[in-house]
Each structure stands twice: as C-alpha cells, then as structure tokens.
Amino acid sequence: MINKYLRNRLDERWPVWAAISLKFLSRLVRTKAIGVEQTTRGPCGIAHWHGDELALIPRFGHIGPTILVSHSKDGSIMAKGATALGYRVTRGSSSRGAVGGLLALIKAVRNGHAVVLAVDGPQGPRGVCKPGIIRVVQKSEVPLYPVGVAGSNRFVFKKSWNQAYLPLPFSRQVVWIDKPLFFPKKTDASKIPEYCRQVEQAIGAAQRKAEAML
Numbered sequence: 001m002i003n004k005y006l007r008n009r010l011d012e013r014w015p016v017w018a019a020i021s022l023k024f025l026s027r028l029v030r031t032k033a034i035g036v037e038q039t040t041r042g043p044c045g046i047a048h049w050h051g052d053e054l055a056l057i058p059r060f061g062h063i064g065p066t067i068l069v070s071h072s073k074d075g076s077i078m079a080k081g082a083t084a085l086g087y088r089v090t091r092g093s094s095s096r097g098a099v100g101g102l103l104a105l106i107k108a109v110r111n112g113h114a115v116v117l118a119v120d121g122p123q124g125p126r127g128v129c130k131p132g133i134i135r136v137v138q139k140s141e142v143p144l145y146p147v148g149v150a151g152s153n154r155f156v157f158k159k160s161w162n163q164a165y166l167p168l169p170f171s172r173q174v175v176w177i178d179k180p181l182f183f184p185k186k187t188d189a190s191k192i193p194e195y196c197r198q199v200e201q202a203i204g205a206a207q208r209k210a211e212a213m214l
C-alpha cells in the first residue's frame with residue numbers, strides 16, 4: 001500500500017521536477033531572443049515546428065501563453081511540466097475534426113491570451129503545417145507569429161518522430177520571432193492550403209534568420 005502511494009506520488013511529481021531541471025539547464029544556454037516583445041502586446045498565435053519544444057518551453061512561461069496538449073499519457077506528463085513553467089494548458093487535439101481542442105484555443109485567445117502551437121502536429125509529417133492554427137487566428141482575428149530556432153550544439157532524440165532535441169549547456173541559441181501573418185476571417189475554404197504554405201515559408205524564413213544571427 002505504501003509502495004503504491006509512493007509510486008503515485010512519484011508519477012505525479014516527476015514531470016514538475018523535470019520541468020524545473022529543464023528551466024535550470026536552459027539558463028546555461030546562451031540564448032538571444034529576437035521579437036519576443038511582439039507577443040506581449042495582446043492576444044496572438046505563435047507557430048513553431050515540432051521538435052523545438054525543449055528549446056522554447058523553458059523560455060516563455062513568463063508571458064503565460066496557452067498550449068494545447070493531447071489527452072494521451074505523454075500529454076498528461078507534458079501538461080504537468082508545462083503548468084509548472086507558467087503555461088496555461090488546455091487538453092485536446094489540433095488534428096482534423098478535433099473541434100474541441102481548437103475551440104479551447106479560440107476561447108483562450110478571446111480571453112486575451114497568446115496561444116502556442118506546434119503546427120505540424122500531432123503526428124507529422126515534420127515541416128508540414130496543419131490547418132488548425134489558421135482556423136484559430138482567423139476566428140479570433142489576431143496575428144500569427146512564426147518562430148524559428150537555431151542552436152550551436154544540441155542532443156537529438158533520434159528515435160522520436162519529430163527529432164526533438166535538447167540544447168546543451170554552454171551552447172549558443174537564437175530564437176527568432178518574425179513579423180506577423182494575418183489571415184482574413186471570412187475566406188473560401190480552398191484558400192486554407194495556401195495559408196498553410198505561407199506559415200511553412202514564414203517559419204522557414206524565421207529559422208534562416210536565427211541561423212544567420214547565430
């Protein structure tokens with residue numbers, strides 16, 4: 001009985017400890033963040049690629065953004081860790097047909113919060129924007145900021161589908177939040193693929209600028 005209690009407590013607390021450790025490690029990375037001030041001017045969307053999470057999540061909890069986390073076991077772990085770092089968490093999915101998750105993000109934006117989304121999720125392929133973030137910023141009539149990340153030294157989790165990585169201590173890193181994209185609230189559904197390509201190009205441009213600054 002005691003062992004079960006201890007195991008449950010460990011399951012509950014270790015994501016928080018991991019988040020705190022990640023934030024400490026992030027302080028050992030020499031990071032230059034460009035354009036962060038844009039995201040504090042009001043509600044907005046922030047778009048990045050899957051794989052950049054461990055580089056980004058320790059950095060922006062202070063602005064209290066909302067993130068969408070799946071209902072999976074891994075999602076529960078991420079939710080606990082992200083909350084410990086200052087994020088607001090809503091559970092759901094951004095994939096096709098996942099209306100609940102997108103509605104929760106729209107509600108968060110309308111309540112005055114920034115929302116952050118890995119736009120090539122939840123299952124890839126990497127670097128291909130899904131329509132979810134487009135719908136969120138359209139319905140909310142807010143800007144979407146593309147984010148690019150570059151680093152000098154990182155550990156890559158090669159078995160992960162998204163090639164997630166951890167910036168290594170004493171490495172250099174640049175996070176570039178580029179000029180915003182705007183999408184009209186009323187538009188033909190046939191335009192959505194074009195808007196997704198615009199997001200892909202904008203994140204790619206932000207990443208190239210980060211690499212040049214590095």
